[in-house]
Each structure stands twice: as structure tokens, then as C-alpha cells.
Amino acid sequence: MMKQMYIKINNIWHNDKFVKNNNEESKRFTNYEALLLKLGEKTKENLLREMPRKSVPQLIIINGVDSVGKTTIVQNLIKKFEDQGLKVINNTFKRKRNDNPKFIKPTMKYEWLFRKKVVQQINRRIITYDKQDIILLDKSPYCEYFYQKTKSFDRGYITPYGNHQMKEEIFRYKDIIDNAIVIFLENKSCWENYYKRETKKDNGRHKSSYETLKKGEYLDMLDLLRMNINKYNEVYENINKYPKYQIIDERLYRVKNKIPHLVIKEDEYEGMMYLLHDHELAAHFGIRATQEKIKEKYYWKGMDRDIEGYVKSCEQCQRRGEISSKYEMNPIETKEPFYQIGIDFVGPLPFTKNRKRYIIVAMDYFTKWPEARAVTRDTAEETAK
Secondary structure (H helix, E strand, O other), X not given: OOOEEEXXXXXXXXXOOOOOOOOOEEEEEOHHHHOOOOEOHHHHHHHHHHOOOOOOOEEEEEEEOOOOOHHHHHHHHHHHHHHOXXXXXXXXXXXXXXXXXXXXXXXXXXXXXXXXXXXXXHHHHHOOOOOOOEEEEOOXXXXXXXXXXXXXXXXXXXXXXXXXXXXXXXXXXXXXXXXXXXXXXXXXXXXXXXXXXXXXXXXXXXXXXXXXXXXXXXXXXXXHHOOOOHHHHHHHHOHHHOOOEEEEOOEEEEEEOOEEEEEOOHHHHHHHHHHHHHOOOOOOOOHHHHHHXXXXXXXXXXXXXXXXXXXXXXXXXXXXXXXXXXXXXXXXXXXXXXXXXXXXXEOOOOOOOOOOOEEXXXXXXXXXXXXXXXXXXXXXXXXXX
């Protein structure tokens, strides 16, 4: 399915036919992906004509732990929506290890791949719809990430590198999920219901791939999955008491030097850090550079400490290691223009309309005069041209 280029300005996505890209974030989306984003009015109207549809569907993700009556809640929601004349698609998902003999028993070699395929299936269901008004999803792709971040829930099957391999798929549709309604389910009987269900499995019913969690492990997982945004809601609902904050387009911003910075919720932190540090366009900057980059647009309490911890735990940064200062650096002497020229590529970057995604840059060491040109590939042949 063909993808079009969209540009993100102030957390709203626009088709590049309607706005100019002034170094803003840009991505390619299919029509079915784009319609689930927070869109500018012109882009939304144009997309509805193209598809064609009368209105934008609402994605609702029913998230939470097992044994809270999710099936009954979803059935009741569907009935209420249909009573209002709305069309609903319920995109349920159940992982099946038996589909591939490599995944039947969890192993260090293949478990990360199985979990990644689980997330791929969830993501496909996010954008699987036709003329429906409501898209119901019974699991968030973020769950797989949170499971591995919970120490007591870590089964030891997935290495940090395996988690790295999973991240891109887990956060593929972050911008869509940011625009979705996410419902987190829990109740006081979560642990008791979970334990009863797992005990029945031990007595001959279908057994899960993992051992039954202990109560402390289960509650630890529950704490991490729970979207704990009480402080965010306190400021949002009592904005007049907090002069340093503003609400813009229904989001909370903290104003510093007259510049608004988006306040990041706790459940948004991991996805944002991945996009601004781990993603292929983020360049894995060091601690100070990452802090400065994020502070240009975002804010949350304790962000310096959190960013430092995230960068220090980044496997790719650890593999690369510190830049050694063991050897003395010597200046490069140049005597005249064109005595020495440096050439390098920047990229890969988002595709231009002419399908170019690299920039070749040449600079004269003596005059510091730069030249740059957009090219399709970062190869010796392109350099020779």
C-alpha cells in the first residue's frame, strides 16, 4: 500500500502537500495509518475524501492484567456502541507458540523473535479496519516492553540485545497510540483470580509457557503496567493553581523563557526516549547532548537523572564505549584553498519527493567553504560523480 509523507508540527500531523517542512519531524504513512493520527483539518478532510469515509475512526485499547473480566467488559462496550448506531471491529489477539516449532518452548535463541512477532500481530490489528467507527484492541504493543522492564518478571530468556531488536516494532505506532483512548483494567481481586486460573491449568488444563508468578512478582508487574499519572492529572485539572503551566490542544505544557515544553507522562517516557536516542535517525548521542536535545521541547520532573540512566543502560552505547583520549590530537595544517577537502555523507534521512535520502557534504579545510547535495545512495559511485 502506497505511503505518503506527513509532517509533525506542534504534535499535529499534516500531509506535506499542505505545509512546508522547516526541519520538523516527518514520516511516511499509509492512509489507514494516517487516519488514526492527530491530524490537521485540511489533511483530515483530504484523507476522508480519498478513502472515502464520513468520519475518523476511534482506536480504543483495552489494556490491563489478566483475570479482570476483560472479555465481559469488551462485550458490554461493543453492545453500548452498537446501540448508538456505531459500527465496531473487535481486533482480538492470542499468541500461538505452536505455529512455529522454534517457539514451542521458550529459549534464549528465539524468545525475543517470538515476542517481536507477537507485537507485529498486535500492530497489524491496530490498522485493520474498513468502514467501522470504533476499533477495539485487547492488548497494547507496549506490554511486551514493560514485561521485560519488570525485574521480577524477567524470565532470563531475552537479552538486552533481544530487547533492542524488539523496540522498533514495539514503538512503531507510538503516534497512533498517543491519539488513542487507552483503558487500563484492574481490580482488588486481580492476584486471587490470576492464581486460581493458573492453579487450574496445573490440574490438566492448557498450561502457559512460563511458571506461575509469585504474588510479589505479579504485583510488581501490575505496578509497572499501571499508568500512574496522578501528578499529571492534578496539574491538568487545576491549571489555575500552576502559573508555570499551560494547556495547549488538550495537552499540558510547562513554560520556560516564554517557550512551552510538552509535559511527558510516565507511560510516554520509554517510547519518547527510544525515538530520541535509540532510533536510527537519533544517532545515540551522549548524556549531555541527549539532555539538551530533549529539553528543547519536553519536560518532566527528574528528567536529567532519567535521561542519564537511560543513556548509561543503552546497549549500543555500551558496545561503542567511551572515546579514548589516550593519544594526543594534532591539528591538520592547510596551506591554501583546495589543499585538503573533507567529504562525508549525512543519512539515511526521510525520503524527499525525488526519493533521495542522503546528503553528500564537502568542505574545504582552508576556507571552511561547504557544499552539499541531496543524493540517492551513500556510495563511492555517488562520491565520484
